[in-house]
Amino acid sequence: MADRQDAQVVVIGAGPAGSAAAAHLARAGVDVLLLEKDVFPRDKVCGDGLTPRGVQQLLRLGIDVTAPGWRRSRGMRLHCSGRQLDVDWPALGGYPDFGLTRTRHDFDHLLAGHAQAAGARLHTGTKVTTPLTDATGRITGVTAVTADGGTADFRAPLVIAADGASARTALALGWQRDPRSPMATAVRRYYRNQALADDEYLQLWADVRCAGTGHDLPGYGWVFPLADGRVNVGLGGVPHRRHGATDLRATLREWVDQLPAHWELDERHAEDPPRSAALPMGLNRRPQYRQGLLVLGDSAGMISPWNGEGIAQAMEAAEVAAETVALALTRPPGPRREQALRHYPAELDHRWGRYYRLGNAVAAQVFSRVGYRPLLSRRIMTSPTTVDLLTRLFSQATTAPAQDGVDSVLNTVLRLVPRLHR
Numbered sequence: 001m002a003d004r005q006d007a008q009v010v011v012i013g014a015g016p017a018g019s020a021a022a023a024h025l026a027r028a029g030v031d032v033l034l035l036e037k038d039v040f041p042r043d044k045v046c047g048d049g050l051t052p053r054g055v056q057q058l059l060r061l062g063i064d065v066t067a068p069g070w071r072r073s074r075g076m077r078l079h080c081s082g083r084q085l086d087v088d089w090p091a092l093g094g095y096p097d098f099g100l101t102r103t104r105h106d107f108d109h110l111l112a113g114h115a116q117a118a119g120a121r122l123h124t125g126t127k128v129t130t131p132l133t134d135a136t137g138r139i140t141g142v143t144a145v146t147a148d149g150g151t152a153d154f155r156a157p158l159v160i161a162a163d164g165a166s167a168r169t170a171l172a173l174g175w176q177r178d179p180r181s182p183m184a185t186a187v188r189r190y191y192r193n194q195a196l197a198d199d200e201y202l203q204l205w206a207d208v209r210c211a212g213t214g215h216d217l218p219g220y221g222w223v224f225p226l227a228d229g230r231v232n233v234g235l236g237g238v239p240h241r242r243h244g245a246t247d248l249r250a251t252l253r254e255w256v257d258q259l260p261a262h263w264e265l266d267e268r269h270a271e272d273p274p275r276s277a278a279l280p281m282g283l284n285r286r287p288q289y290r291q292g293l294l295v296l297g298d299s300a301g302m303i304s305p306w307n308g309e310g311i312a313q314a315m316e317a318a319e320v321a322a323e324t325v326a327l328a329l330t331r332p333p334g335p336r337r338e339q340a341l342r343h344y345p346a347e348l349d350h351r352w353g354r355y356y357r358l359g360n361a362v363a364a365q366v367f368s369r370v371g372y373r374p375l376l377s378r379r380i381m382t383s384p385t386t387v388d389l390l391t392r393l394f395s396q397a398t399t400a401p402a403q404d405g406v407d408s409v410l411n412t413v414l415r416l417v418p419r420l421h422r
């Protein structure tokens with residue numbers, strides 16, 4: 001017989017999505033169980049970069065971003081066709097004017113600890129295997145294999161699936177992703193290099209060539225500095241419409257070989273083998289609530305189709321989900337509670353619907369055909385206003401009401417795009 005534990009909310013997965021949701025819920029006084037299959041600290045394949053939008057979410061969680069372990073970035077250094085340009089993060093009201101990096105090894109551990117300190121009941125080494133449902137198909141909890149090798153049922157009237165790109169819980173309930181949404185892949189590797197790690201800019205290359213074919217990568221390459229004397233080096237993109245799949249590891253090898261020799265990004269300074277993973281994008285599970293289950297982060301395909309960023313989006317959606325759930329729990333089970341829960345997808349659609357719709361179209365029609373190179377042509381690189389506009393568009397750093405002319409242009413463009421249909 002399985003052990004049993006009850007809560008008001010069960011959260012599956014303690015990545016940025018799950019831990020942020022659990023922390024917000026616990027802070028709102030909700031009894032929350034946070035179930036994680038791994039034991040912290042653990043690695044997660046990622047570029048480890050946060051734009052100002054992500055930093056803003058850390059501040060909203062009450063995390064001290066001045067503590068050791070964080071590396072601040074002033075902006076991005078863009079490389080294309082032999083040219084380079086430093087672009088500072090915009091100094092808008094409403095967002096911090098800096099980005100951050102931190103290895104996911106540390107970041108996820110810190111965030112899970114933060115949720116626990118706020119009052120969430122964290123169970124690590126606990127792998128959810130099956131959703132539990134009632135006769136109507138509504139989720140009522142989950143069964144998991146626990147750290148001691150036994151099984152346990154964790155029951156709650158509401159469950160949040162934040163189990164990452166595998167989206168195991170949603171799939172177990174027959175909830176498929178929208179196959180039209182973009183799905184990128186990316187590879188990364190750590191190298192030790194103090195000089196590069198001291199750089200104040202996140203470096204991005206729009207002109208990486210695919211191994212074997214020589215075509216432009218339908219994505220970009222990066223070198224991100226970290227506070228521990230290492231750099232996160234990687235590349236990725238959506239599959240090529242014209243040229244099919246790319247051998248990412250071979251492409252990484254060839255590209256890194258072409259970077260300046262004095263950077264010493266070689267086998268002697270590599271810390272680990274290259275590792276790759278999928279990036280589900282474009283809001284691929286909608287609406288994000290059904291029958292007691294809210295989906296969040298990569299399990300809902302929340303990675304931005306513009307730039308492959310998913311941590312900020314996971315944490316922002318987590319806050320919306322937590323606010324929705326805390327309010328819904330003040331109502332008795334039934335139609336009025338369900339009405340409150342429908343606010344979660346409605347609010348995401350309001351904030352992101354148009355932005356993602358446009359991004360999905362651009363990913364399909366531009367990035368997957370010709371990559372990012374045309375966006376950083378000589379003409380664009382020599383126009384500070386255009387570069388500023390593109391930077392804000394790609395990092396979703398726009399404000400409404402508009403604070404300046406660039407904001408007005410972006411807001412107007414986005415208003416013209418229809419929202420994603422549910």
Ligand SMILES: Cc1cc2nc3c(=O)[nH]c(=O)nc-3n(C[C@H](O)[C@H](O)[C@H](O)COP(=O)(O)OP(=O)(O)OC[C@H]3O[C@@H](n4cnc5c(N)ncnc54)[C@H](O)[C@@H]3O)c2cc1C
Nearest residue numbers: 013015016017037046047048049128164186297298310311
């Ligand atoms: C190579 C690469 C580079 C990237 N670079 C960046 C970047 O620089 N910046 C950025 O913002 N985003 C980046 N991303 C995207 C980012 O990694 C994801 O969007 C982000 O991790 C999503 O967070 P999440 O919490 O939804 O999922 P995850 O981080 O995947 O967390 C899911 C958690 O659920 C747990 N879990 C899974 N199944 C179960 C189960 N059955 N039971 C219990 N627990 C379970 C997992 O162990 C994990 O801890 C990158 C992705 C890749 C692949």
